[in-house]
Amino acid sequence: MSPARSAFLLAGLMASAGVAHFVAPKQFDSIVPRSLPGSPRTWTKASGVAELALAAGLALPATRRASARATALFFAGVFPANVKMAYDWRHRSTSARAVAYARLPLQVPLILWARHVGTHDVRRADGADG
Template sequence: MSRVSKPFRSSQRPALALAGLLGTSGVLHFARPKFFDGMVPKQLPGSRRQWTQLSGIAELAVAAAIVTPRTRRLGGLTAALLFVGVFPANVKMALDAERKQKSARERLAAWVRLPIQWPLVLWALKVRDSA
């Protein structure tokens, strides 16, 4: 089998995996919006649900950009910016878990999300650079 006839090269796997992660998260914004609504700061204009839906659309659009070879470079950069942009929401979620005295498991999950954002940013930049 020639290299051209293979549907995906192994060098595309990190990009496709990142697109899968973003796509799944984007779908979850619509399938389980209440979870995401709680992360939206009250200070933002409009409804929390509107922000949840907009961020879900953004994640789906970035996933599509990463899957498409012609737009993968821009998609990788946009994904990195998206991960940085949602960091404050993750901080809010961790602080809310403490303030609302959630279970130890929920508090741990909320705090673990914070350091995970930075490897996601690096992954997205690596996808951009390898495009």
């Protein structure tokens, strides 16, 4: 897969997640760690805005490198929410627990994907995407 395609796919993932924070916020509110100040809805909206901004940055070659690095940090930063979800869902059905537990190791390839996008300059010498 070309670096540009990989960047656009990651941008699409981030944009989809960002939109989901506004379309179905309750599911995100429930995994905001209680130790964070303010309301869970505020954190849900803020993370949705951040995901949309990161998606835009990933889509533009001029900001892709910085946005990819920020995306990797974002994935690491939301890990506590995934831990909370896994803990909170520990008594749910086997399939629900599997989803919650699968999110934990999934952060590693997401972080690596973002780092990979950030280390490949997809701009050619003539300024076009390659």
